[in-house]
Amino acid sequence: MTSPTALVFSQPSQINNILLEASRLHLPVILHFPHETKSVRAVFQNTSESLQSLILNNISPPGDRLIQDYSEVEVELLLFSRKVSFKTKIKERAIGNITCAFPLQIHFIERRSVTRFPIKDKFTCFARFLDFSQTTYPPPIGNYVSSLKKKRPPILTVKDLSIEGIACSTFNGTYAELLKPDFPSYSIEICLPETPSILVTAERRWSKILKKDVDSPVMPTIDSVLALNPEFKAKSPYSLQEYSFGFLMKVPTTRLEDLKTFLRLLQSQGSI
Secondary structure, X not given: OOOOOOEEEOOHHHHHHHHHHHHHHOOEEEEEOOOOOOOXXXXXXXXXXXXXXXXXXXXXXXXXXXXXXXXXXXXXXXXXXXXXXXXXXXXXXXXXXXXXXXXXXXXXXXXXXXXXXXXXXXXXXXXXXXXXXXXXXXXXXXXXXXXXXXOOOOEEEEEEEOOOEEEEEEOOHHHHHHOOOOOOOEEEEEEOOOOOOXXXXXXXXXXEEEEEEEOOOOOOOHHHHHOOOOOHHHOOOEEEEEEEEEEEEEOOHHHHHHXXXXXXXXXXXXXX
């Protein structure tokens, strides 16, 4: 899990200061195990007064069962600007918590890719580009004509998200034409699952086009239909173009905690 380019802290006083801060904030953590695809969620509870051990709790019953098979664990603190991790021995086990040895090293990795969390499964969210709310789009093919004659903002799928930025994609070439590099800034409404939408301002930083082949022209979204090659009936597989965009965004201070909570859910997805 760690990287050879990570900044390594090995002085006991440095490690102690980091762990005391994690304990004070009761930071959520992810536990990783050797040769195991599953990970376990926990919360950093406290460190012992003798600084010889630390306690992690709020472990689920499935997590308890998984931990029984291991004597060593890698602990990853759920931060955003950097990744903090360390390996330690499990000293004691109880229902819902473990006591671990004081680590000899802590690794810090500071890079943008650590702070970007892919959107998957039940966390699907969308970005509405409000600057183009009054734009009327040319009609697509088939029976979708009436549904796209209405004026509405472009809606793109969110591919990944961080505190500083957002990456979106669409199969709709008309939408892609609107998001030109010379546009100064965008007003974007980020629609999150089970969370009030967040309005942000953003600047476009990059774009790319990917070609995708599909087995059938019957796609689940209108955007996909719009992107179909006009001669799709004569081709197999059918060719689609996916347009991706990256934006640097500014989140209102009042909504930062909501976004951080959602990012923690993304970071812990797949763990038990």
